[in-house]
Amino acid sequence: MGDAQRTVDWSEGEWCNEPVRAEGAAAGTLLVQPAGGSDLWRHTSYGFVHDDAPALLAPLPAGQAMEVDFHLDYDRQFDQAGVLVRVDERNWVKAGVEFSDGQPQVGAVVTREVSDWSVAPVPTWAGRGVSIRVSRDGDALTVRARADDEPWRLVRLAPLAPEAAASAGPYCCSPTRAGLRVRFTGWRRGPADAALHPQE
Template sequence: MSDRAGTSDDAAQPWGAGTWTAAPADVRGDGDDLLVTAVEGSDAWRHTSYGFVHDSAHALLAPLADPGAVEVTFDLDYDQQFDQAGLVLRADAETWVKAGVEFADGAPSVGAVVTLGRSDWSVAPVPAWAGRRVTVRASRSGDAVTVRARVDDEPFQLVRVAPFPAGTPLQAGPYCCAPTRAGLVVRFRRWTTGPADAALH
């Protein structure tokens, strides 16, 4: 299952299918791609360790089937502290998952923040992914979300299996934010949705 690349039933979502949770500084098309400029200070976090609540990340969301999966591809060409991009699953302000690649402490790291009232954060450094194309996939089924990621056409790696309230309607799609600086521009290449993954492994 680790090399799963979606299924033939996955469908490309037009960028216009989603609604922004918080408006970016700029959004423009470039061929089939979407270029998103983040607002300085944009972020998503609730309470844990830092003591603050931030809910200003730029997430382009549309309803996701339950069970169902969402996949987002973007270029990892950013290198400033806490720059990040990937995907979001969101039920409400206190119930969400963000997964992708965040630049922290001198290197890009793949990981996920799972928020059920309070946030947690799991990361793993992936310095070899810098400057390459990343795909993040989240599959929701039952009481869990499974997050996988890969670079270019390499096999998917398991990032996280996390609890998520069963039966809760949610929206999903690409996101980015720039907690510490202005000028982050993320090139999103693709956004698809489809059936949930058939198995964990």
Template structure:
């Protein structure tokens, strides 16, 4: 399968942002205050207001999103969103939490879990996140754009599900978050984990 650049116009928003404008090939997204994706675990609430720009993600395919981590308020986030339905989805990317940019993934089916790792060197940098779908799993890799991508997580995902995926941005605690997305690609899934 050849790598195909996806036009921003090919996606459908899960929840529209305040604004989304194309500029010099980039997509500039302004998030709504309180936007987020989370289900129940530890916090007790359900948030279904994320800004995911998605299109179909078939089996044996991967999607990549590149964005700049130019944000520094609690829970500001950008990355990639993979969704089958309201209770089966995953988000992966960089979220600013507890004073640091954190590389993480939230896997939800039906409740959310969250894995994170501090990535201070990624602050203000251009990051690439890749999610491969194969069989009953999603495989997440990430890295600074231009560097080799490292394995972040392997998560269960229903093999039979019709899924969609694409860029994600959210601002759970403030108004005015603006995220710049640079690229969106569809390509073949990773051939192996290692």
């Protein structure tokens, strides 16, 4: 993974939902402040629809992968950052780290008319650099994540139709408060992963 990657400049993306503030910072990073109460969710269990999280998106065609890096320094309920893969308002995947029930949790929400949610606790990731990778191959979207230079871990395998026009890039939101600021430190694209499982 990660061969033949190129950096995606922040200026190459277009905002789906403008943030309160987005500004360049040191070493080419991007500091993003989402609106308080912003979120991405459709119906399941909670009974509401939110589609107002800021996301900086660029095309993600079949056969491509995208990675986003950010610093995990938030600690309020449901604060989150990562990658959004969007087809339209009813079909999308968000993957990243969400602070939930007292600790950071890596996970994904896959939405096809209605949302689902899966998470796993990653308390040792707090205060570190996190990378989220989405890889589109055939009819599948593979989501992986890691902290710093640790091995990639598989987060989710989700369906994504080969013919679907999708875009992807960094997103963040703060459903329960205002004032969250996320420091994104990298954005890259390259070829899709060669295999779902590591080769022996």
